[in-house]
Amino acid sequence: MSNYLPIIAIFTLATGYGIWYQLSRGKVKRKAKRASKAPLDKSVLGSELGSRATFVQFSSAFCTPCWATRTLLINITSGLSDVKHIEIDAEANLDLVRKLDIRSTPTTLVLDGKGNEIGRAIGAPKRLEIVNTLAAIK
Amino acid sequence: MSITNVLSFKTSNPKLIDARGPRFGAVITTIVLTAFLATGNLLLLHWQLLVFALVAFIGLGVSPYGFIYSKSVKPRLKGEVPVEDTRPPQFAQLVGFLFAITATILYDLGLETAGVIVVGFALAAAFLNAAFNYCLGCEVYLLIARAKSAISARK
Numbered sequence: 001m002s003n004y005l006p007i008i009a010i011f012t013l014a015t016g017y018g019i020w021y022q023l024s025r026g027k028v029k030r031k032a033k034r035a036s037k038a039p040l041d042k043s044v045l046g047s048e049l050g051s052r053a054t055f056v057q058f059s060s061a062f063c064t065p066c067w068a069t070r071t072l073l074i075n076i077t078s079g080l081s082d083v084k085h086i087e088i089d090a091e092a093n094l095d096l097v098r099k100l101d102i103r104s105t106p107t108t109l110v111l112d113g114k115g116n117e118i119g120r121a122i123g124a125p126k127r128l129e130i131v132n133t134l135a136a137i138k
Numbered sequence: 139m140s141i142t143n144v145l146s147f148k149t150s151n152p153k154l155i156d157a158r159g160p161r162f163g164a165v166i167t168t169i170v171l172t173a174f175l176a177t178g179n180l181l182l183l184h185w186q187l188l189v190f191a192l193v194a195f196i197g198l199g200v201s202p203y204g205f206i207y208s209k210s211v212k213p214r215l216k217g218e219v220p221v222e223d224t225r226p227p228q229f230a231q232l233v234g235f236l237f238a239i240t241a242t243i244l245y246d247l248g249l250e251t252a253g254v255i256v257v258g259f260a261l262a263a264a265f266l267n268a269a270f271n272y273c274l275g276c277e278v279y280l281l282i283a284r285a286k287s288a289i290s291a292r293k
Contacts, residue, residue: 006254007175014262018270046141060283061147062229062275064157064222091283092142098284104277123276 025123028110028133034101039115044096049115050077050084053137055130056109058090058102065124069106076130082113083134112137152223155198160227162211163193163203164267167234171261175254180245183257187242190235198224230267230274234260 042048045056055073059066073085090097090105100109103122110119110133119133167186174182193201237260244253266272 003254004176006258007172010175010258010262011265014265015269017262018266018272021266021272022270044141058280059145059147060275060279062226062279064226064273065276067223087145089142089145089147090280092146094284094287096141097280103281105280106276 026121026125026129027123028108028119028121028125028129030119035117035120036100036109040109040111040117041115045086045088047086048084049111050080050082050113052080052082052113053134054084054086054111054115056111057085057087058097058105058107058109059087060090060105063105066106068124069108072125072127072130073108076127076134110137147225152225154221155224155227156207156212157220157222158215159201159204159207159212160198160222160230161268161271162207163201163227164264166203166206167264168261168268171257171264175257175261180242183238183242183245186260187235187238190231190238193228194232194235198228226273226275229279230263233274233278234263237263 040049040056045054055077057066057069057073059070070087077083077085088096090102090107106122106124108121108125109117110121112118118137121129167189170182170186173179174186189202193204198204237256241253241256241260244250244256263272263274267274
């Protein structure tokens, strides 16, 4: 069985998907289609929100970029009293994951002071993306 | 709905490895599976099945590709060593194992077309990891957990 057609098909499809993957991961999408409609609060997230903004990070064990995301968000929020970072174990909170339509980890929701989702990033966000997003929240 | 606010997985003192090792392994896996599809030589598929099984069930420490990496590639690399937790690459190898064993059974049954498709998924994942630093665990683990709980809720 010497057939090169499947090989060409696999590499073509995988390359197309890979390019989309790299372009889409880590971007903070301002108007995500899957954004939650109702504002989120302590009763849903289990922690107090930041008065200006909150980053809600969904993580899992089998996820290398979750580490980079955690380090970045803790680093950015630790110096700010009005911005908080909440990390949630996606696997242990599947009801919430379904409600917010989280499909992969890390997914980070950006909430304003009232708990409204104003953006979400799938994959490890870049530092500049987060800094710019934060700067746009009054 | 109540929230479980404690992370159920370990986030401190993880077992860390050089993150370039599994990526090198993905390059070799891509070559082996491509060679298998090109030649149809089942020895190549069985070899890759063995490699997946070793890493998935014993650990990254026994990976033949990891051995090649640490002996002949790592000494030539300079600069800071990027590290990662061992669990994500081990999870990816388990997924690889499931695809490879399925493909092996399909070939044994004479279902070659189905076998090619299943190998194709494993090859695509390995290539994506090698070329685009694709994180399989990130993309599929939560979907599996969601599907599992949806199925058990229906019972």
